[in-house]
Amino acid sequence: xxxxxxxxxxxxxxxxxxxxxxxxxxxxxxxxxxxxxxxxxxxxxxxxxxxxxxxxxxxxxxxxxxxxxxxxxxxxxxxxxxxxxxxxxxxxxxxxxxxxxxxxxxxxxxxxxxxxx
Numbered sequence: 001x002x003x004x005x006x007x008x009x010x011x012x013x014x015x016x017x018x019x020x021x022x023x024x025x026x027x028x029x030x031x032x033x034x035x036x037x038x039x040x041x042x043x044x045x046x047x048x049x050x051x052x053x054x055x056x057x058x059x060x061x062x063x064x065x066x067x068x069x070x071x072x073x074x075x076x077x078x079x080x081x082x083x084x085x086x087x088x089x090x091x092x093x094x095x096x097x098x099x100x101x102x103x104x105x106x107x108x109x110x111x112x113x114x115x116x117x
Contacts, residue, residue: 024055025099028067030091032082035073046082048072048090052098056106066105070097 028051034043054066072093076082 020059022057026053028053045075048094050094050098068098068102070094
């Protein structure tokens, strides 16, 4: 999950108590599903799906909870074998997409909050 956070935030991450906002991100679920098959019925493409649960604590100690999901489609080689590296990469890419959705939700909530002030 850290790799996905670094990918989205471009390594602008704070790990001490001086941070304005704290995130606790937990992978709620992840799985691979075949989405395309060859003429012999063997899977040749998969979709990785990830669901994240997130707790956000802002600098005013206000706590918000979010859920976000992401997916990533990928093809496998002719022998229909998925390597561990391909699985991990697909889960990472799906996590990046879930984090993009998450940050869009957080931004939307922040804009609404500022509009009310």
